[in-house]
Amino acid sequence: MELRHLKYFKTVAEELHFGRAARRLKMAQPPLSLQIRQLEEEMGVLLFHRTKRNVELSEEGKVFLEKVNQILENLDEAIETVRRLNRGEVGEIAVGFIATVAYGILPTIIKHYRHKYPEVHVELKQLTSAEQLKALKEETIQIAILSEPTDSEEINFEVIRKEPFVIALPKEHPLATETSPIELIRLANEPFIITGRKANQNHYDMVINSCYQEGFSPIIKQETEEMFTVLSLVAAGIGIALVPSSMQLLLQNDVVYRNIKDCKFNTVTAIAWISENRSPVVHTFIKLVRDSVIPILS
Amino acid sequence: MELRHLKYFKTVAEELHFGRAARRLKMAQPPLSLQIRQLEEEMGVLLFHRTKRNVELSEEGKVFLEKVNQILENLDEAIETVRRLNRGEVGEIAVGFIATVAYGILPTIIKHYRHKYPEVHVELKQLTSAEQLKALKEETIQIAILSEPTDSEEINFEVIRKEPFVIALPKEHPLATETSPIELIRLANEPFIITGRKANQNHYDMVINSCYQEGFSPIIKQETEEMFTVLSLVAAGIGIALVPSSMQLLLQNDVVYRNIKDCKFNTVTAIAWISENRSPVVHTFIKLVRDSVIPILS
DNA sequence: TAAAAATACTCCATAGGTATTTTAT
DNA sequence: ATAAAATACCTATGGAGTATTTTTA
Numbered sequence: 001m002e003l004r005h006l007k008y009f010k011t012v013a014e015e016l017h018f019g020r021a022a023r024r025l026k027m028a029q030p031p032l033s034l035q036i037r038q039l040e041e042e043m044g045v046l047l048f049h050r051t052k053r054n055v056e057l058s059e060e061g062k063v064f065l066e067k068v069n070q071i072l073e074n075l076d077e078a079i080e081t082v083r084r085l086n087r088g089e090v091g092e093i094a095v096g097f098i099a100t101v102a103y104g105i106l107p108t109i110i111k112h113y114r115h116k117y118p119e120v121h122v123e124l125k126q127l128t129s130a131e132q133l134k135a136l137k138e139e140t141i142q143i144a145i146l147s148e149p150t151d152s153e154e155i156n157f158e159v160i161r162k163e164p165f166v167i168a169l170p171k172e173h174p175l176a177t178e179t180s181p182i183e184l185i186r187l188a189n190e191p192f193i194i195t196g197r198k199a200n201q202n203h204y205d206m207v208i209n210s211c212y213q214e215g216f217s218p219i220i221k222q223e224t225e226e227m228f229t230v231l232s233l234v235a236a237g238i239g240i241a242l243v244p245s246s247m248q249l250l251l252q253n254d255v256v257y258r259n260i261k262d263c264k265f266n267t268v269t270a271i272a273w274i275s276e277n278r279s280p281v282v283h284t285f286i287k288l289v290r291d292s293v294i295p296i297l298s
Numbered sequence: 299m300e301l302r303h304l305k306y307f308k309t310v311a312e313e314l315h316f317g318r319a320a321r322r323l324k325m326a327q328p329p330l331s332l333q334i335r336q337l338e339e340e341m342g343v344l345l346f347h348r349t350k351r352n353v354e355l356s357e358e359g360k361v362f363l364e365k366v367n368q369i370l371e372n373l374d375e376a377i378e379t380v381r382r383l384n385r386g387e388v389g390e391i392a393v394g395f396i397a398t399v400a401y402g403i404l405p406t407i408i409k410h411y412r413h414k415y416p417e418v419h420v421e422l423k424q425l426t427s428a429e430q431l432k433a434l435k436e437e438t439i440q441i442a443i444l445s446e447p448t449d450s451e452e453i454n455f456e457v458i459r460k461e462p463f464v465i466a467l468p469k470e471h472p473l474a475t476e477t478s479p480i481e482l483i484r485l486a487n488e489p490f491i492i493t494g495r496k497a498n499q500n501h502y503d504m505v506i507n508s509c510y511q512e513g514f515s516p517i518i519k520q521e522t523e524e525m526f527t528v529l530s531l532v533a534a535g536i537g538i539a540l541v542p543s544s545m546q547l548l549l550q551n552d553v554v555y556r557n558i559k560d561c562k563f564n565t566v567t568a569i570a571w572i573s574e575n576r577s578p579v580v581h582t583f584i585k586l587v588r589d590s591v592i593p594i595l596s
Numbered sequence: 597t598a599a600a601a602a603t604a605c606t607c608c609a610t611a612g613g614t615a616t617t618t619t620a621t
Numbered sequence: 622a623t624a625a626a627a628t629a630c631c632t633a634t635g636g637a638g639t640a641t642t643t644t645t646a
Contacts, residue, residue: 001377002300004611018626031612033626043377045384049576052619052626059389059577060380067376071369078365079299079341082358086343091357278347279357302636316601329637331601351600351645 005039088284092121096132097145104246112292144272147202160293162266163245166257170237181261184214191221191239303337386582390419394430395443402544410590442570445500458591460564461543465556468535479559482512489519489537
């Protein structure tokens with residue numbers, strides 16, 4: 001027995017006429033009659049009562065028709081489900097992200113993604129870059145949005161955004177009135193607020209290096225966990241800070257942002273995934289990130 | 299796509315090895331590989347991740363496997379259901395019967411039938427012979443157990459039992475002491491108890507005719523609806539009766555039964571059904587009635 | 597180098613076509 | 622006389638077989 005037999009049976013059962021059924025199936029009548037006979041022989045059951053003039057379903061045929069309809073429907077459904085899985089239209093995905101993207105790029109990405117793939121369940125996990133790399137390998141997340149590059153062979157790493165540092169100053173700070181880019185060296189005697197190296201190694205090192213290259217070692221007045229706290233302390237007049245440009249959107253009151261003259265360091269934001277991950281959901285996600293982040297880069 | 303593809307897919311998915319799967323399917327490996335590739339091409343989805351050394355299911359394949367298992371199972375089930383329908387092993391049947399068979403032949407038939415076909419739902423309806431013929435045509439019953447023959451072309455009629463009349467006498471009746479068959483003429487002056495012509499036309503006519511043929515018209519002392527009531531009245535000494543032989547089992551106390559000499563009339567019990575009824579349940583029932591009634595006939 | 601899947605080809609079984617017959621209305 | 626299914630016969634697609642190659646552990 002083949003699906004052919006079931007489909008032919010269904011059509012004949014619906015038409016109750018071999019000629020019409022054959023026309024609907026775009027085939028000749030004799031082979032259709034033959035196939036139905038084959039089906040009946042294999043089942044050992046007469047599915048139709050036929051006279052030369054009339055065809056009707058037997059009781060057995062009626063029952064079989066119902067079941068066959070169900071089966072063919074289930075099959076179509078199964079194929080469609082698999083195809084949608086393959087197109088990344090259904091499924092689930094866990095995305096890790098660092099705190100600093102939570103206010104800018106992440107909401108944009110997620111909004112776009114959920115709009116395009118409403119049937120994929122997205123789980124978001126705020127983690128440090130290091131934790132995300134671990135999570136990728138442990139498969140508790142499939143996508144990482146982080147700042148530190150990795151040399152791991154098994155992980156693909158793709159930078160989605162580079163942004164310069166800016167200087168965050170209390171509103172009443174003397175430098176706040178300047179409009180042109182400021183040389184870093186002028187901050188040599190300022191008290192710095194900075195995130196702890198453990199919480200955000202990449203940012204910490206970048207700040208220290210930037211200053212070092214300009215010939216001074218910054219005075220660290222305070223270390224905090226969160227970037228938002230850094231800006232709060234600046235707003236309170238405790239000190240100044242170097243923060244990624246996009247952080248400007250986070251806190252506008254009582255803080256003034258100034259560009260750095262000849263800024264050589266950038267904060268990078270990257271997306272990472274296990275190279276051999278073939279999940280369509282993951283790849284459509286990556287593709288969408290590329291598409292939705294390009295306008296932001298400008 | 300054909301069932302072949304689904305069955306092959308299932309086997310390969312279970313074995314995760316084309317060679318072994320091919321062996322299980324009693325076919326060569328290359329055509330199996332080809333069929334799987336065809337399936338994948340038609341679906342537009344890679345169901346297996348293959349290296350030259352290793353085969354594993356893709357996510358899509360895993361989902362598809364579950365669905366395919368369900369579908370193949372449903373199909374097997376559907377075929378089995380239809381076959382059982384065809385063998386008359388499942389379904390329902392409504393059986394009409396006349397009151398006089400309720401104490402002898404009917405329980406035997408039903409007991410045998412339910413033992414052999416426990417999954418057929420049997421509905422029993424006590425009706426007169428005439429009512430049963432009507433019910434057959436209206437399809438409210440499929441089988442009739444009755445006593446009156448019919449000349450209807452569309453109804454099949456098969457006698458399953460013939461039995462002579464016997465004389466039912468009160469225990470203290472003078473004739474009760476005789477052991478040899480009694481001539482009917484000796485009842486010419488006895489008071490008869492008889493069922494009403496409306497309730498049991500066949501029996502009524504038979505009694506009248508028997509007596510008429512012997513040269514007398516019976517004195518009808520009392521008409522009743524039920525055969526059991528007839529015997530009760532005999533037991534009470536109200537009169538005598540002519541009853542079918544099998545009625546002897548119905549009431550033994552205070553009633554004595556005697557054979558009739560040269561009895562020419564028999565009570566017939568027959569089974570009837572609509573000739574063109576092809577329902578296997580009906581035909582297995584008929585067949586079983588023939589088989590289980592033969593020993594009773596002896 | 598050994599095992600497993602893929603490739604290349606060959607063959608024949610059978611799905612499907614055409615022509616015709618049978619049968620019931 | 623006509624319509625519809627069955628029968629008879631033919632064709633050719635493609636499923637399955639055998640032999641061989643490729644690939645990777």
